[in-house]
Amino acid sequence: MQLTIIGTGYVGLVAAVCFAKLGHFVTAVDREHVIHGLRENKLSLWEPDLQEMLESCRREGRLFFDTDITHASRGADALMIAVGTPSGTNGHTDLSQVDEVIAQLKQGDGVCPPLIIVKSTVPVGTCDELEANLLTAGLHTEVVFNPEFLRQGSAINDFMNPDRIVFGCRSHLAKAALHQMYKGINAPIQVCDRRSAELIKYASNAFLAMKISFANMIADVCEGYGADNRQVMQGVGADRRIGPHFLQAGIGYGGSCFSKDLQSLLTSGNAIGRSLPLLEATAQINEERIPQLLEKLISLWGNPRGKRLGVLGISFKPNTNDMRDAPFLTLLRLCYLYGIEVQTFDPVVQTTSIEGVIQMDTAYEVATDADALIIMTEWPQFAELDWVLMAQLMYQPILLDGRNVLSEETISRLLLVENVIYIPVGRPLERTNLATSSHL
Ligand SMILES: NC(=O)c1ccc[n+]([C@@H]2O[C@H](COP(=O)([O-])OP(=O)(O)OC[C@H]3O[C@@H](n4cnc5c(N)ncnc54)[C@H](O)[C@@H]3O)[C@@H](O)[C@H]2O)c1
Known part of the structure; x- marks a missing residue:
């Protein structure tokens, strides 16, 4: 098939290379400055395997770039x-x-592809409105909704191996075209009306966000009663009706989708007189995570002004350089208010453009002379650091493990270093036992 994809961000570009890999001819359209980079195989986003796939699809003559929607969509299916x-x-x-x-x-040459597939997440009823809008210009085309469920950091794999594919469409012709597009991907396909498909996307993200906030709420109870949130959630998640995913306590969710989709669903609910209190609580629990965690450090420090906080990982999750709605940005705003100095290390994000952040080249430099360290993003390499050395480099060896990254064995070794305070999430903090610290 000949496909035109408008937008080459995390979703558009991943869809473009994956559909090209599936054998279609794809033209991806974006603004001049974005396309300029892509034509030179330069990516502004970091996503595993994307660079290699982009280059191979272009070499094989199945992926093209354009800046003109009318030109790019001429002859497209x-x-x-x-x-x-x-x-x-x-x-x-x-x-x-x-x-x-x-x-x-509408301003083009009056020719429009027979199918417009909305992959962007849009409020219920949007596709109906878009179709009616196109009709006012005499463009007879079916608008279908095909939500995307990929996760940044594993986007290619998610796109090629989804849990399900949803087609929100009206006609058999549209359904047949969508089946042809996704031929080669082995996943259950749900065909439904457009409004239901639009809502499936919002409800899915809201449910995932709710699971994270639920785990964080229970984590607070665990801390208060000396229980271990990891054990609790292992027991909870073993129930197949609940499932083990998205039950890890931590610094809360971030990224470009959960907060905005939750907000959009709340607004849609309000528009029909429904308040959706479950979603309000989900958002509120999440907003309280970072202030709550910072309070733990401040209660240990006393006066926070002039303290130096080392931050490991600043992207909203591992394997991406995306900083949209990253919890680090909330932490940074609070640090400004308290007069806390921030130094960071992230394996892929460059922070030189973020005001007030001192960017280091290694995790060990971030630890050096810090008054506390916080792990914000669970990059796998952080678990492999020499944590005894990290603690020894610090001015005050206080580690806030915002993602519960450290293993029991590492924690035991760490706690042999003098004066270490290890603060996990969802279980009580641990301190060096002075009787054992001399063994090191
Ligand atoms: N990022 C995710 O993980 C994810 C997952 C599922 C769904 N979504 C949804 O998919 C949509 C896209 O998300 P994203 O993260 O890829 O966004 P993004 O901001 O990374 O990319 C959007 C791209 O569209 C381009 N663009 C905007 N207007 C254009 C126009 N008129 N012509 C050509 N190009 C134009 C922008 O320049 C940008 O490159 C959103 O609705 C989002 O909610 C995102």
Whole structure:
């Protein structure tokens, strides 16, 4: 098939290379400065395997780039919209990027692909409105909704091996075209009406966010009663009705989707007179995570002003350089307010552009002379650090393990170093036992 994909961000570019790998001919469209980089195989986003796949698809002549929607969609069997849909004012979703694509199609040469596939996450009813809007310009095309469930950091693998694929469409022709597009991907396919498909995406993200906030809420109870949240959630998640995923306590969720999708669903609920209190609580628990964790450090420090905090990992999750809604940014804002100095190390994110952050080249440099360290992102290499050396390099060896990354064995060794305080999430903090510290 000939496919045109508008938007080459995390979703659009991953979809473009994956559909090209599946054997389709794909033209991906974006702004001039983005396409300029892509034509030189330069990626601004970091995602495992993406660079190699992009280069091979281009070499094989199945992936092309363009800046002109009309030109790129001429002769296409389907046009996919994968532009951003960020939070707008008053909790509403900002659909301006989607509207701009529709406006460009309407201003084109009067020819529009027979199928418009909306992959961007959009509020319920949007596809109905887009189709009606196109019709006003005489463009007879079916708008379908095909939500994307990939996770940044494992986007290619998720796209090629999804748990399910959802087609929200009206006609058999659209359904057949979507089946052809996804031929080669082995996953259950759910076909439903557009509004249900739009809601499936929001409800899925809201449920995942709710699981994380639930785990964090129980983690607080564990800390208060001396229980171990990891054990508790292992027992809870072993129930197949619940499942083990997204039950890890930590610093809370971040990233470009959960907060904005939750907000959008809340706003949609309010618009029909429903308050959706479960979602309100989910958001509130999440917002309290970082202030709560910082309070733990401050209670140990006394006066926070002038303290030096080392931060390991600043992207919102491992294997991505995406900083949108990263919990680190909340931490940073609070550190400014308290007069805490921040020095960071992240394996892929460069922080030189973030004001007030001292960026280090290694984790050991971040530890040097720090008054505390916090692990914000669970990059696997952080678990492999020499944590005894890390503690010895610190001015005050206080480690806040925001993702419970350290193994029991590492913690035991760490606690042999003088004056170490190890603060996990969801279980009580541990200190060096002075009787054993002399063994080191
Ligand atoms: N990022 C994720 O993990 C994820 C997962 C599932 C769904 N989604 C949804 O997918 C959509 C895209 O997300 P993303 O993270 O890829 O966004 P993004 O911001 O990374 O990328 C959007 C791209 O669209 C381009 N664009 C905007 N308007 C354009 C126009 N008129 N013409 C050409 N290009 C245009 C932008 O330049 C940008 O490169 C959003 O609705 C998001 O909610 C994202």
